[in-house]
Amino acid sequence: MEKTINKKGDFSIPLKVNTIIEGKVLEKKKKRVYIDLSPFGIGIIRGVNFLEAKERIKNLQEGEMVKVEILEIENEKGFVELTLRDTFIKDSWDKIRELKEKNQSFSILITEANAGGLIGKFENLIGFLPTSQMSNEHYPKVEDGDKEKILDKLKEFVGKELEVKVLDFDPTVNKLIFSEKLIELEKNKDLIKDYKEGDIVDVIVTRVVDFGAFVKIKDKNIDGLVHISEIVDSKSPIELKNLIKENEERKAKIVKINDGRIFLSFKI
Numbered sequence: 001m002e003k004t005i006n007k008k009g010d011f012s013i014p015l016k017v018n019t020i021i022e023g024k025v026l027e028k029k030k031k032r033v034y035i036d037l038s039p040f041g042i043g044i045i046r047g048v049n050f051l052e053a054k055e056r057i058k059n060l061q062e063g064e065m066v067k068v069e070i071l072e073i074e075n076e077k078g079f080v081e082l083t084l085r086d087t088f089i090k091d092s093w094d095k096i097r098e099l100k101e102k103n104q105s106f107s108i109l110i111t112e113a114n115a116g117g118l119i120g121k122f123e124n125l126i127g128f129l130p131t132s133q134m135s136n137e138h139y140p141k142v143e144d145g146d147k148e149k150i151l152d153k154l155k156e157f158v159g160k161e162l163e164v165k166v167l168d169f170d171p172t173v174n175k176l177i178f179s180e181k182l183i184e185l186e187k188n189k190d191l192i193k194d195y196k197e198g199d200i201v202d203v204i205v206t207r208v209v210d211f212g213a214f215v216k217i218k219d220k221n222i223d224g225l226v227h228i229s230e231i232v233d234s235k236s237p238i239e240l241k242n243l244i245k246e247n248e249e250r251k252a253k254i255v256k257i258n259d260g261r262i263f264l265s266f267k268i
Contacts (some may be wrong), residue, residue: 015040015080017070020087025064033057035068035082043068043080053084067091092123093171100166105183107161113154115147120162120178127176133167135180136214136223141207141246184223185260191220192262197254200268205248208241215252215264222262226252230265 015021015037023035023043031050035043045053045068060066067090072081099106108120108127117130131140131154140153167179195201195217203215203224212227228240252264 015070015073017073020067020069020090022065022067023082025060025062025066028057028060028062033060034079035066037080041078041080043070043082044075044077045082045084049081049083049085053088056084056088088124092125093169095123096125096166096169096176100169103165105163105165108164108178110157110160110162113151113158115151115154118154118157118162120164122176125176126174127169127178129162129164129178129180133177133179133181135184136206136216138162138180139207188222188262189260191222192257192260194220195254195257195262197257199254200251201254201264203250203252203264205244205246205250208244208246210240213240213244215250217262218249224252224254224262224264226264226266230255230263230267 021037021040023037026034026036026042028034032044032046033050035045037043045057049071050057066084067087068082068084069086070080071083075081098104106122108122108129110118110129111121111126112119117128117132117134120127120129131150134140138157140150142149142153162178162180163183164178164180165182167177167182169176202218203226204218205213206216206223207214210228212225212231215224215226216222217224231240231243250266251268252266253268254262255265256263
């Protein structure tokens, strides 16, 4: 069933189920909202559809324009049956797309933690912040990589807000990946402009891993990486933690600067 309105001769605009249309909030009642869908008539949000959107409806003002989804062209009382549910989701995905295009940062609320990272909420969407995309400041630094200890560290972020950017997203499969690293790299690009390859700098070791050591350049608090090949020459398995200690201060040489990242060497 369709309702149509004719304009300018034969041009016809259909009103169809599962489509999104914009209307004006006409009246708010205790358990229902009436929406002016002119020229198609009056729509109503009621029952479970009202309850699902109760918090959003509280903030709606009479006369405000709002996007709604058509559930039924004409119910038993002659109204167009509406919901706000999917329009919330669509609006949120539109915002994510815009934030990605503009490379803007935004806040998310951390709701859960698992061994791989943090679950975060942005408006009506749920996304994932992998540990690999966490900032050096927030990365769970745990000796021996104990998974239980890592999870305990990650759980400390539940209930907190973090500033992130969009790393990747796909609304068709509800995929949304956040990143703190992108913000960190952006800041680094401004800070490292005074450095060049070959410079000798003072660093503090912040984390020792199997493939090398993460360090912080003291002068400007910039994060960098010293690969294992720039620490030792041996190709045999070596426990780096026996050679380097966290919070240890050293001199290092900048061997490469690439896209906001600094790579250093302890071989001076």
